[in-house]
Amino acid sequence: MADRATPLLHRDDPSKDPLVGHVKVTRDDWLNVARDVLVSDGVADVKVLALGQRLEVSRSSFYWYFKSRKHLLEALLDGWEDRNTQTIIDACALPAPSIGAAVCNFFRCFLDPDLFDQGLDFAVREWSRRDGRVRQRIDAADQTRLAAVTEMFQRFGYPPSDADTRARILYFMQLGYHALELREPMDSRLERIEGYLRGFTGKEPDPRAVAALRSFVKDLGDR
Amino acid sequence: MADRATPLLHRDDPSKDPLVGHVKVTRDDWLNVARDVLVSDGVADVKVLALGQRLEVSRSSFYWYFKSRKHLLEALLDGWEDRNTQTIIDACALPAPSIGAAVCNFFRCFLDPDLFDQGLDFAVREWSRRDGRVRQRIDAADQTRLAAVTEMFQRFGYPPSDADTRARILYFMQLGYHALELREPMDSRLERIEGYLRGFTGKEPDPRAVAALRSFVKDLGDR
DNA sequence: TCCCGTCTAGACATCTCTGTCCGGACTCCG
DNA sequence: CGGAGTCCGGACAGAGATGTCTAGACGGGA
Known part of the structure; x- marks a missing residue:
C-alpha cells in the first residue's frame, strides 16, 4: 500500500452523477448512453472511450457487457x-x-x-x-x-x-x-x-x- | 538504380482513370473528390488518405495544396x-x-x-x-x-x-x-x-x- | 472467515489517421 | 545545359481508438 489508501468506490463523487444510487454500471446504462450519443452526434461518435467517460468508468467495463x-x-x-x-x-x-x-x-x-x-x-x-x-x-x-x-x-x-x-x-x-x-x-x-x-x-x-x-x-x- | 527503371509517370495506368489527360492532380480535384465523399458518406469520411487513394496520389500532394x-x-x-x-x-x-x-x-x-x-x-x-x-x-x-x-x-x-x-x-x-x-x-x-x-x-x-x-x-x- | 463470481482499472499491442520532412522527378525558362 | 519552381512518394512521429490481458476490489454464500 503505497499512495492509494482509498480504494473503496470507483466513483469519486456520486452526488453529481445522473445515476445517483447506482454504484455499478449496467449493460442498459451503456446502451442508453450509446443511444443518446447516436441521436445527438451520429454513429461515428459512438466510441467506447467517450461512453465510458460519460459513465465515469473505464473502457474495461464495456468489454464485460459487450464483445465489441x-x-x-x-x-x-x-x-x-x-x-x-x-x-x-x-x-x-x-x-x-x-x-x-x-x-x-x-x-x-x-x-x-x-x-x-x-x-x-x-x-x-x-x-x-x-x-x-x-x-x-x-x-x-x-x-x-x-x-x-x-x-x-x-x-x-x-x-x-x-x-x-x-x-x-x-x-x-x-x-x-x-x-x-x-x-x-x-x-x-x-x-x-x-x-x-x-x-x-x-x-x-x-x-x-x-x-x-x-x-x-x-x-x-x-x- | 536498383529495381525501379520506370520512374517516368507517377500514375501506372492513366487510361482507366476518370481524369484522363491529367498527369497532375489539381487543387480542384482534391476539392471535387472531397465534396463527393462529403455528400455520399458524410464529413467523418472525408479523410486525406482516402481522397488520395481515389485520386491515385499520395497524401503528400494534399499538403501541397492545403495547409491541413x-x-x-x-x-x-x-x-x-x-x-x-x-x-x-x-x-x-x-x-x-x-x-x-x-x-x-x-x-x-x-x-x-x-x-x-x-x-x-x-x-x-x-x-x-x-x-x-x-x-x-x-x-x-x-x-x-x-x-x-x-x-x-x-x-x-x-x-x-x-x-x-x-x-x-x-x-x-x-x-x-x-x-x-x-x-x-x-x-x-x-x-x-x-x-x-x-x-x-x-x-x-x-x-x-x-x-x-x-x-x-x-x-x-x-x- | 475464506472463496468465488462479478465488475473495473490500468498496462499493453495494434491499427488508423494526421501532419512533417526530405529527396527525387518533372517542367519551364534562361 | 542547368537551375529554380512545382508536385509527389516514402519514411517518420504523434494522437486517438479498439481490443486483450492481468490484477484487484467488492459482495454474497459456504
Whole structure:
C-alpha cells in the first residue's frame, strides 16, 4: 500500500452523477448512453472511450457487457426496431370502431415520445446512408411499417390499391414532418391532425376518436 | 538504380482513370473528390488518405495544396456557400415582369443541379448537427436566403409580413421536398409547381413565365 | 472467515489517421 | 545545359481508438 489508501468506490463523487444510487454500471446504462450519443452526434461518435467517460468508468467495463463495439451497435439497432417499428405495428393493429379512430391510434404513437422515438429513427436513417447492412434493416422496417398501415386501411374496407396509397401518404407525411424538425405547439398540431383525418378517411372525423386523442394529449402534457 | 527503371509517370495506368489527360492532380480535384465523399458518406469520411487513394496520389500532394484537413473543410464550406446560397440570391434578384415569373426564377435554380446542389446542401445541413461553427454558417445562410426571397415578394408589392410568410413557406417547402429524397418525374413536378404558383401569387400563373420554365426544363433534359 | 463470481482499472499491442520532412522527378525558362 | 519552381512518394512521429490481458476490489454464500 503505497499512495492509494482509498480504494473503496470507483466513483469519486456520486452526488453529481445522473445515476445517483447506482454504484455499478449496467449493460442498459451503456446502451442508453450509446443511444443518446447516436441521436445527438451520429454513429461515428459512438466510441467506447467517450461512453465510458460519460459513465465515469473505464473502457474495461464495456468489454464485460459487450464483445465489441460492433455488438453494441447491433444491440442499438435491435432496440430501435423493437421500439419504433413494433410501436407502429401495435398501434395499427389496435381494435378501433372506425377508420377515423384507427388513424387516431396511428397518430398517437408519434405524439408520445415514450412510444416512438423520432430522434432515434432519424439517427438510424442517417446511419443507414453510410452502412449497407443498416440500410437493409431500415428498408425492411419501412416495408413492415407500411404493410401494417396498409392492412389497417384494408381492415376498414378500403380496396388494396387505395389502402396502399393512403398508407404511403400517411407514413411519408409523418417522416417529412419529423425531417423538417418543426417545433409546433401541440394545439395547432392537433388541429392539423383533425384536418388530416378528413383527408385520409374521406369523411368528418369521428368525434369520439378526436376526443380520445385530445384527452391522450392532455395526459401527455400533465405528466 | 536498383529495381525501379520506370520512374517516368507517377500514375501506372492513366487510361482507366476518370481524369484522363491529367498527369497532375489539381487543387480542384482534391476539392471535387472531397465534396463527393462529403455528400455520399458524410464529413467523418472525408479523410486525406482516402481522397488520395481515389485520386491515385499520395497524401503528400494534399499538403501541397492545403495547409491541413481543417483548411480543406473550410474551403468546402466556402464553395458550398458560393454555389448554393449565391444561386438563390441571384435567382431572387433577377428582373421579372411579374411575381409569377419571379417565383419561376426561384424554382429554376432548384430544377438545375448545376445551379443548386441539393445533395451538398443536405450534407452540409447534416454536418452542421455535429459542428457548432458549421451550424452558425448554415443558420446564417438560411437567414440570407430567406431575406432574398422575402425581398423578392416585397419588390412586387407584398407588405413585409405577408412577404415574409410567403418566403418561408416557399423556402421551407423546397427544403422538405429535398429532405424526403423524392424522385418524381419532371412532368408531374412541373404540374405541382404550377399549382404552387397559384398559391404563392394568389392569381393564375403568368402563362409566359410557365412557358419559359417549361422550355428551361426541356433544355435540361436535352443536354 | 475464506472463496468465488462479478465488475473495473490500468498496462499493453495494434491499427488508423494526421501532419512533417526530405529527396527525387518533372517542367519551364534562361 | 542547368537551375529554380512545382508536385509527389516514402519514411517518420504523434494522437486517438479498439481490443486483450492481468490484477484487484467488492459482495454474497459456504
